[in-house]
Amino acid sequence: MDRTDTMRRTRILRWASLSAALAACAAALAAVSLTGWSLFQPDTRYMVAIGRWIIENGKLPTSDPLTLHEGLAYICQQWPLCIAAAAIFDAFGEAGIKCAAAVLDMAAAATLWACTLDRGRTGAVHMAASAACGAAIAVLCNSTPRGVDVMALCVCYAAGGKWARGGRDSLLAAFPAAGFAMAQLHGALWTVALMVPCCLILDGRLDRHGRLKALTATMSTLAACMLNPYGARLPMVPFATMGAESLRSVGIGELAPWTEAAPAQAAAACALAAALLLYRLRVRRRGGGRALLEAGDLLVLGTLMLALANVRNELFLMASMALALSDIQGEVAGPRVSSPIPAAACCTAALLASLGLLAATVPRQTPIEASAARAMAALESSGAEQGDAVICDIDVGSELELAGYRPLLDTRAELYCPELNGGTDAWGAARHVLAGDENAIEGTGADFAVVPSGAYPALEDSLSGLGFSLVHDDGTFAVFARKPS
Template structure:
């Protein structure tokens, strides 16, 4: 009798089963404390500017209204809702707004991640996956639209995998998630693509008598999901927009996040792969065929493009959790904790986090990294009243945010492969003739380039271009026919 009573008391303890909550709270605190890390990408600035434009005009963009090189060309923003959200919180709380919003979405992502894994795995195993996922995703966790879509991605894929684990079809209640994802970020295409292998896995493992009906239910869900993804201001064009990214060809490897994995030095990806391989060999772990296909597909994506590390880190454990639970230990089966104490705990933690956020934001200044913010240089540039400025790629977001039409910015799909590659070859002097051609072809009046760039050094030595401003971040050269360089002998 005593042992039975003790067991019931432990199972009813409201503090049990709260690992997702503690993970979410911890992740939120870490990212708020390191808030400026979230603002190191200059693209955040033009994302907010576009969001404010949408709010002011009550419509989404259909053409480019920012650059002078592509003005009027067709351009849609498949991440318009995330841009509006960032613009709204920025107008309310300055840079604290995007930091808090991004941190909250990252925390929600990891809380959901922990919840899905803890259904199958022990808490210790779950925490190992959480630590690995954090290590792999931190470099790409920035205040950009994809971060706001991460909890939606987690809920969507988690729902699909849970259905496959039950040998069942997903609930149609998941469909609003696809519509939300399609309005937050173009990555929703991955959510659609994953339905096929997950559905095959579910049908493959089902009883032979139910396979036909189960396949039909998955097919109906897939059709409904495709329709739900088109419920955007752009309709089915949001679905087709991903083609422009994939068509960038040679431009993709030139963008940091699209580069393949680099194993020249030991990093988180290599450590995780080696540990995972070692565990599989030591424990003799086996996986169902379709789960192996999903694992290898995600691994290929991560090795091909560093930006896919987040999908490898956050989605692959969902595919592996149920099979691994049978081989490395399943989660403890506890009774559901009492609701009232949990609600009090949630309310208390919410108050503490809110108070802590306000207090920390009152003493710490959040602001974008100076690497992509040529503040003083742009202030000097605006005094010159010039309209055709050849700029460094990373400065484009800051120029848009400050009302200066850029030559190029982070909307690479707008500019296309050739334009981007030509600009990169010109600014880096891989092809010096590209620099002179672009300066003449677009009637460039001034250049705003990184002070350390090869193009800046070359313009210091070219007649007809006068340096009018320079600091540690950016240098301005103005076209001036009578200007003669003074840093070396005349170039004949």
């Protein structure tokens, strides 16, 4: 086989492998949509609302401009994405947001595929692993910007690995560049860009000069993260969040430790991580190397600790395990396909079919979104105007913000954390309202309320006693309006 045929065969196999990863991602998104889970979640609705505010005012907020809790200290951690979300929503509506979320997930899957691609060959193992990773990203990143974090982690790991193998020192510039981007795009997770250089410092392959260079890259990354409109305050947000006792009472599942949220999954993750590390050590020993920890081993251990502490970090553990496995891809890639064209054709057909399935299964509105739209219509017909205060819980708050109202609560847990907002226990005050405390209800100054139907019977009783009447209830959301005196 001449060189031209070999290169052509390699290109076909790579396209087949990439198609398999993207097809799995699209198919997983379609499956998620079939369950009624939307690609336009409350967090994204808040991003549209705050993005509109930034565009209209021409500045970034330093206090909460959307809810009833005006004056609370607040940092908009992902302001460029908020502006982009507002622009996309105003131009293309919900369909544009859903398409953008799907594209971001597939871009993350493609980046992980590229950074785990074995040099010079594409085996069946990599194709299957890429498809599995694509499906996992679609499920774990659904409607969130965490695909950006996956891409940053992959790029940093690829640059660090190439540098550790003798690449040019200019590769270390990837770390501060990624840190700067992360501090703008997804501020609370800027630490993703810092993980790899921290692991490189302890890499057993490096001498003291290499460790010094890795330390310099780490410090420059930290400095780059501070080059954001909020300065050093933004890099402190994730650490203050992790140490905040008050957030445990908010009830947001992704803030819980993995050992509490899903202990069986946490145990399985520990077993998989241990098996991967032992296998990597065995491969190095068999190749005549020393059984020292490398950056990939340390990254798996680090992201495992993060995932055990906070369930939302399971995505980074999955990505770091895939990256670590790619270091020894040549050992497990399997035999080359003798005829690559049928495999490429099948994977291309699967990609097109999955994209078609995704387009067909993503509804214009999910049942919950349709119910929320009816509740907003009932609220408007009751006389509510934009800027009016509305009593609600977390699930409804972002929808109200998108419609222009000022809700009692929304999805920003850090806004209700005294350790971050200046010392005000806004969440505690909101709990009194939802528990039916009439003085707390009157203190909001709200004439309207939108809550999940039947979720707060004490609140509904108190609203009736204060002169509110039920104006809408479809079994999903209930709308109350104060009777005119």
